[in-house]
Amino acid sequence: MTEQYLHPSDIKDSHILTRVLNEKRPESSVYDVPFAPLFPFNGRKVKLAVKMHTGAGLAPFKADNAGTLVVPTAGQLQEVYLELALIAEKEVMEASTLIELESLDDRIAQLAAEDILAKALILQQRNVNRTRWMAWQAVKDALVIDYGGVTVAVDYDLDGTDQNAGRFSTSHLPSIPGGAFGAVAWSHTDGSGNYDADILEDVYDISGLIASDLGIDESEVVMMVNSTTWHIVKKNEKLRGELSSQNPRIITPQRTEAIEVLEIAGIEVRNDFYFDAAGAKVKFLPDGYALFMPRGYTYNGVPIVEMYDGLVAVVRGGDIVIERNPGMVAEIYVNEEQVAKNVRVQTARMPVVNFPAGIVYCRVY
Numbered sequence: 580m581t582e583q584y585l586h587p588s589d590i591k592d593s594h595i596l597t598r599v600l601n602e603k604r605p606e607s608s609v610y611d612v613p614f615a616p617l618f619p620f621n622g623r624k625v626k627l628a629v630k631m632h633t634g635a636g637l638a639p640f641k642a643d644n645a646g647t648l649v650v651p652t653a654g655q656l657q658e659v660y661l662e663l664a665l666i667a668e669k670e671v672m673e674a675s676t677l678i679e680l681e682s683l684d685d686r687i688a689q690l691a692a693e694d695i696l697a698k699a700l701i702l703q704q705r706n707v708n709r710t711r712w713m714a715w716q717a718v719k720d721a722l723v724i725d726y727g728g729v730t731v732a733v734d735y736d737l738d739g740t741d742q743n744a745g746r747f748s749t750s751h752l753p754s755i756p757g758g759a760f761g762a763v764a765w766s767h768t769d770g771s772g773n774y775d776a777d778i779l780e781d782v783y784d785i786s787g788l789i790a791s792d793l794g795i796d797e798s799e800v801v802m803m804v805n806s807t808t809w810h811i812v813k814k815n816e817k818l819r820g821e822l823s824s825q826n827p828r829i830i831t832p833q834r835t836e837a838i839e840v841l842e843i844a845g846i847e848v849r850n851d852f853y854f855d856a857a858g859a860k861v862k863f864l865p866d867g868y869a870l871f872m873p874r875g876y877t878y879n880g881v882p883i884v885e886m887y888d889g890l891v892a893v894v895r896g897g898d899i900v901i902e903r904n905p906g907m908v909a910e911i912y913v914n915e916e917q918v919a920k921n922v923r924v925q926t927a928r929m930p931v932v933n934f935p936a937g938i939v940y941c942r943v944y
Contacts, residue, residue, distance in 0.1 A: 614876040615714035667925035702924035717930035754942040766944035792936035844874035883937040889927040
């Protein structure tokens with residue numbers, strides 16, 4: 580364990596704290612969004628299309644040095660240079676904790692150090708979860724960032740009504756129940772209880788949106804669903820009927836068989852989740868939805884989506900400096916008014932969609 584070679588009082592050093600966090604849990608091991616890889620970015624502003632308005636938001640973001648565009652205006656879609664969203668939270672090490680760190684009783688000092696480290700790790704996990712949340716919201720065209728009552732909605736125009744008008748054959752945010760494609764929800768059952776939607780034709784039509792607008796073949800598209808939706812997909816009678824003379828097939832098809840029948844590049848099952856403010860579990864990919872993207876999540880070697888990971892301002896040696904290596908930063912700094920030290924974890928990030936035509940987020944039931 581990393582703690583074994585550390586003296587408890589070393590935990591007060593921000594450099595050592597960062598090293599311990601990185602050794603115990605590298606960010607690459609917990610940031611697991613395959614379609615939005617982290618992209619080190621030595622800057623803070625990217626060009627995006629945004630809609631700005633007032634209202635309630637979801638996340639504890641803050642404007643960095645008041646430079647982020649947070650003017651409470653409303654109106655048409657605008658292309659602006661928007662600062663990366665600064666994701667920052669802190670825990671306070673009160674004077675009593677610092678005193679315990681200096682205790683001559685090694686057990687007391689060790690417990691205090693472990694408590695600080697545990698809090699920092701929780702901050703790190705929350706930061707990673709927020710980054711994951713941003714990536715998933717981007718592919719749903721629903722990324723709304725709250726800056727204390729003023730919100731900025733980043734519009735990737737997946738419905739093709741603004742900057743992608745004329746480039747999309749139709750919306751890349753279709754809903755099968757309600758008129759799109761076959762209009763029969765994948766969860767629909769016949770009188771015998773069999774799932775009877777024409778899923779083969781639906782998948783062909785959905786992947787066809789990417790094929791038509793990005794210029795690839797339907798067989799190069801991957802479908803992503805959660806396990807609840809996958810359970811319904813693999814029991815579809817038309818899918819099973821393609822694999823056996825018995826209709827529907829008695830044996831549930833394997834994923835490789837379903838991929839072959841649906842004539843796509845792959846099926847991925849994702850059950851990632853986070854807990855909301857009320858403590859409820861929320862899946863990044865909800866039941867009844869499917870995300871379609873090209874195989875490898877790239878087009879001509881370029882990622883469809885990238886998570887820009889930019890510079891942050893941190894406290895070092897009593898001064899404010901710019902962290903030149905993008906990534907998650909853990910720091911400890913003194914608050915003289917509190918007579919306390921603060922443990923803070925922060926990142927500066929923004930998902931950038933390089934090829935909107937390579938994304939289809941579809942409601943299937």
